[in-house]
Amino acid sequence: MIASETLAGRLGGSLRRGGWTLALYVILAGLIAFTSVLQPRYGLDTLAIAALPLALAAAAQAVVVISGGIDLSVGSMMALTNVTAAVLMKDAGTETAVAVIVGVLLLGLAIGALNGLLVVTTRVPDIVVTLAMLYIWGGVALLVLGSPGGGAPGWVKDLVKGGFVVDALPRALVLLLVIIGSVWLPVRRSQLGLSLYAIGSDRLAAFRSGVAVERTKLASYALCGLFSAAGGLALTATTGIGTPTVGAYTLAGVAAIVLGGVSLAGGRGGILGPIGAAYVLTIIRADLVFLGVDPNYSTMIQGGIMVLVVMLAAFLTLRRVRR
Amino acid sequence: MTDLLLEATGVVKTYGAVTALRGASLAVRPGEVHALLGANGAGKSTLVKILTGVVRPDEGVITLRGQRREVRSPAEARASGIAPVYQEPSLIPDLDVRDNLRLTGTPVEPFRDWVATLGIPGLDLAANARDLPLPTLRILDLARALAIGPAVLLLDEITAALPADLTERVMDVIGRQRDDGRSVIFISHRLIEVSALCNRATVLRDGETVGVVEIAPGAEEEIVRLMLGPGTANGGRTRSAAPTPATVGPGPAPSVSAIPGPPAAASPPAAERPTRPVSGNAPPRLAVHNLAAGTKLRDVSFEFRAGEVLGIVALEGQGQDELFSLLSGEERPSAGEIFVDGSPVRFRHPADAIARGLVLVPADRAHALLMQRSVRENIALPSVAPPRRWGPIAIGEETRRVQAAINRLRIDTRAAAEVRRLSGGNQQKVTIARWIAFGAPTLLCFDPTRGIDIGTKHEIYRLVRELAAAGAAILFYTSELEEIRLACDRAIVIFGGRVVDELAAAEADEARLLRAAHGLAREAVA
Numbered sequence: 001m002i003a004s005e006t007l008a009g010r011l012g013g014s015l016r017r018g019g020w021t022l023a024l025y026v027i028l029a030g031l032i033a034f035t036s037v038l039q040p041r042y043g044l045d046t047l048a049i050a051a052l053p054l055a056l057a058a059a060a061q062a063v064v065v066i067s068g069g070i071d072l073s074v075g076s077m078m079a080l081t082n083v084t085a086a087v088l089m090k091d092a093g094t095e096t097a098v099a100v101i102v103g104v105l106l107l108g109l110a111i112g113a114l115n116g117l118l119v120v121t122t123r124v125p126d127i128v129v130t131l132a133m134l135y136i137w138g139g140v141a142l143l144v145l146g147s148p149g150g151g152a153p154g155w156v157k158d159l160v161k162g163g164f165v166v167d168a169l170p171r172a173l174v175l176l177l178v179i180i181g182s183v184w185l186p187v188r189r190s191q192l193g194l195s196l197y198a199i200g201s202d203r204l205a206a207f208r209s210g211v212a213v214e215r216t217k218l219a220s221y222a223l224c225g226l227f228s229a230a231g232g233l234a235l236t237a238t239t240g241i242g243t244p245t246v247g248a249y250t251l252a253g254v255a256a257i258v259l260g261g262v263s264l265a266g267g268r269g270g271i272l273g274p275i276g277a278a279y280v281l282t283i284i285r286a287d288l289v290f291l292g293v294d295p296n297y298s299t300m301i302q303g304g305i306m307v308l309v310v311m312l313a314a315f316l317t318l319r320r321v322r323r
Numbered sequence: 324m325t326d327l328l329l330e331a332t333g334v335v336k337t338y339g340a341v342t343a344l345r346g347a348s349l350a351v352r353p354g355e356v357h358a359l360l361g362a363n364g365a366g367k368s369t370l371v372k373i374l375t376g377v378v379r380p381d382e383g384v385i386t387l388r389g390q391r392r393e394v395r396s397p398a399e400a401r402a403s404g405i406a407p408v409y410q411e412p413s414l415i416p417d418l419d420v421r422d423n424l425r426l427t428g429t430p431v432e433p434f435r436d437w438v439a440t441l442g443i444p445g446l447d448l449a450a451n452a453r454d455l456p457l458p459t460l461r462i463l464d465l466a467r468a469l470a471i472g473p474a475v476l477l478l479d480e481i482t483a484a485l486p487a488d489l490t491e492r493v494m495d496v497i498g499r500q501r502d503d504g505r506s507v508i509f510i511s512h513r514l515i516e517v518s519a520l521c522n523r524a525t526v527l528r529d530g531e532t533v534g535v536v537e538i539a540p541g542a543e544e545e546i547v548r549l550m551l552g553p554g555t556a557n558g559g560r561t562r563s564a565a566p567t568p569a570t571v572g573p574g575p576a577p578s579v580s581a582i583p584g585p586p587a588a589a590s591p592p593a594a595e596r597p598t599r600p601v602s603g604n605a606p607p608r609l610a611v612h613n614l615a616a617g618t619k620l621r622d623v624s625f626e627f628r629a630g631e632v633l634g635i636v637a638l639e640g641q642g643q644d645e646l647f648s649l650l651s652g653e654e655r656p657s658a659g660e661i662f663v664d665g666s667p668v669r670f671r672h673p674a675d676a677i678a679r680g681l682v683l684v685p686a687d688r689a690h691a692l693l694m695q696r697s698v699r700e701n702i703a704l705p706s707v708a709p710p711r712r713w714g715p716i717a718i719g720e721e722t723r724r725v726q727a728a729i730n731r732l733r734i735d736t737r738a739a740a741e742v743r744r745l746s747g748g749n750q751q752k753v754t755i756a757r758w759i760a761f762g763a764p765t766l767l768c769f770d771p772t773r774g775i776d777i778g779t780k781h782e783i784y785r786l787v788r789e790l791a792a793a794g795a796a797i798l799f800y801t802s803e804l805e806e807i808r809l810a811c812d813r814a815i816v817i818f819g820g821r822v823v824d825e826l827a828a829a830e831a832d833e834a835r836l837l838r839a840a841h842g843l844a845r846e847a848v849a
Contacts, residue, residue: 191425191426194418194422194425194426195426197415197417197418197422198415198418198426200417201415201416201417201418202415202416202417204411205412205413205414205415205416206415206426207377207397208375208377208397208407208409208413209397209413209415209423209426209427210396210397210398210401210426210427210428211426212396212398267415267416267417268417
């Protein structure tokens with residue numbers, strides 16, 4: 001009795017909160033349909049591959065922002081893990097490659113934790129610490145690999161290519177869901193997940209509720225590093241090489257979480273929203289290419305769309321509150 | 324002494340150069356309600372923070388049931404049976420109630436039972452804390468503390484934001500805790516509650532415990548004497564750092580020490596004040612006719628004149644919030660009219676209301692002040708903010724006006740660089756000072772003394788009287804019934820969005836106000 005009542009309550013709650021995420025996926029479905037008319041060869045698998053690194057960057061950023069912080073070094077952590085993996089996996093056997101993947105994920109966890117440790121212990125604002133780390137990890141990436149190179153075994157590249165069981169289900173999407181499902185879901189359901197939201201929502205109240213605020217903050221950066229490393233590995237797998245230059249993933253990730261309903265003030269949002277937003281941003285960019293829009297205008301249009309969509313989200317939220 | 328449940332001795336805490344506690348002690352017996360009293364800045368909050376593990380003391384010993392304890396974090400305090408309810412709501416705003424319970428490991432069923440006992444039936448556990456009204460949040464904080472069956476319940480100003488009906492329930496529950504042999508540390512600015520509820524009281528002054536009083540008839544005198552300190556009891560010159568507390572409730576008029584500047588006389592209680600002559604033909608300063616907004620404010624009419632303080636009494640959520648939003652230009656009415664000096668007005672923005680001299684003094688200082696800016700900027704803001712004044716600021720003129728306002732209100736400016744570092748009472752004075760500097764003729768005070776120490780409260784009453792004497796018209800909503808007699812000329816009672824009673828302050832005894840506020844006096848409607 002009580003259990004079902006609880007379940008219904010929870011379902012209602014998550015529906016109320018997840019309204020925007022739902023809307024985002026409807027928009028995504030519309031865009032996919034539109035694109036299939038515009039350019040039939042741009043299939044779901046192409047989209048999933050193109051969006052995978054950004055989706056993981058968004059997940060990384062979302063964890064930190066939900067906890068009330070920000071990490072500007074996501075892009076360079078991805079570059080560093082990308083080249084590290086590419087250098088070590090070049091011409092490597094299966095066992096070595098698996099070891100490298102595990103090692104690189106641990107590396108991400110470690111450098112993320114280092115970011116967090118610096119933020120917590122030095123009390124320098126997070127935006128400053130991680131901006132510094134953006135440059136530092138970027139420099140380290142160039143030390144590891146001076147110019148694009150390295151490689152990845154065929155089976156690693158195949159992890160993201162084609163369909164899983166059926167053609168309609170892209171492997172890159174399945175891989176993404178597996179990563180998110182094996183890391184975020186357990187965290188979200190644990191005391192740690194609750195604490196992440198708590199410190200993002202109200203630090204003082206969280207502290208008074210008995211949350212170990214600093215340890216939780218450190219954990220949020222470590223998780224960010226882990227997702228960034230997954231993003232770096234995704235780059236290695238999708239491109240087949242390592243590229244030591246820092247891509248646009250830091251800010252694109254921020255754009256995705258904002259679109260995905262994560263409050264930059266912390267405490268609000270989830271991970272599915274940002275991932276949906278990463279797909280939306282990726283497909284919009286592709287559509288603008290197919291429509292033959294000048295690349296210079298294309299970035300302006302993307303910026304405009306972002307503001308409009310966030311306004312729409314705010315409007316929907318307002319109406320829900322008023323009702 | 325093994326019969327003590329909780330004892331703190333020789334507690335010292337300094338923040339940089341500021342000494343918050345210089346030798347505080349507190350001894351709580353099992354099964355007693357123990358009041359912790361003192362003016363703002365006496366060190367109550369710091370002692371609470373130390374007892375609950377929010378900050379660590381520099382010196383001092385805390386023992387629980389005779390055993391020495393180091394309370395290193397709020398979690399540890401809870402684990403050892405000390406459950407605090409802080410002055411501000413402590414639920415995480417973006418988590419729902421259930422997750423908030425999960426976060427602190429609070430059992431759900433006892434929590435639910437307490438919430439019901441405390442008078443909030445049908446609470447939705449899936450509701451986000453952000454969406455719940457303040458009194459509900461306070462009750463939830465209390466229920467969360469009660470749910471773990473604490474040995475010591477620590478209540479910091481629990482009644483400050485509660486309407487009368489909820490306050491009653493809370494007092495009941497506190498009494499029952501005592502009867503069950505548990506202890507309660509009770510912090511309140513309302514001495515009436517203290518004498519009704521507490522067994523003993525520890526009084527702090529300037530960071531030191533200056534006395535422990537057994538509550539008995541006449542104990543209030545002793546408490547006030549202790550809070551005042553030697554040689555200041557008869558309204559002598561006090562230090563600016565420690566506002567002078569004074570008696571509250573029935574009794575002779577408080578004689579608060581002189582604020583520099585005329586008129587020097589303290590405000591007499593309503594009974595002794597001359598009835599204000601109704602000035603012949605002049606239209607009322609502010610009149611509202613059949614004002615309504617949404618579902619809360621249904622039909623309210625009243626008027627008041629320059630020189631008059633009109634009190635408003637209402638339980639929580641009877642439409643007073645909406646009324647003040649309309650009058651201060653934050654929202655627009657769905658029906659009815661507002662007249663200023665006899666001419667109808669339509670406010671589209673608070674700037675419109677301010678331009679007509681209607682200004683708001685809210686209960687929550689954080690809503691009115693720029694917390695990270697200086698006292699000076701906060702006071703000067705309304706006079707420089709209107710767009711037509713977006714030019715260079717006349718610094719000399721501004722400095723003069725700001726300084727005049729600061730002097731008049733005796734604002735303690737040692738921490739003037741950032742308003743958030745001032746005490747609550749001084750912050751509230753800044754919100755009033757800005758309108759004095761601005762020369763606003765109509766003040767809309769919404770529970771302006773919430774959570775402020777008794778001394779500063781009386782300074783605010785006096786200020787209100789002075790401003791009225793100087794020709795200001797003041798609307799004064801209060802959640803403390805005694806303030807009607809202390810500060811107002813006349814009072815109206817709002818219940819269910821309608822005015823249900825109107826009476827002169829002199830005859831506004833608390834029983835009648837309370838009856839009317841509960842909707843029990845409809846036959847008395849004028």
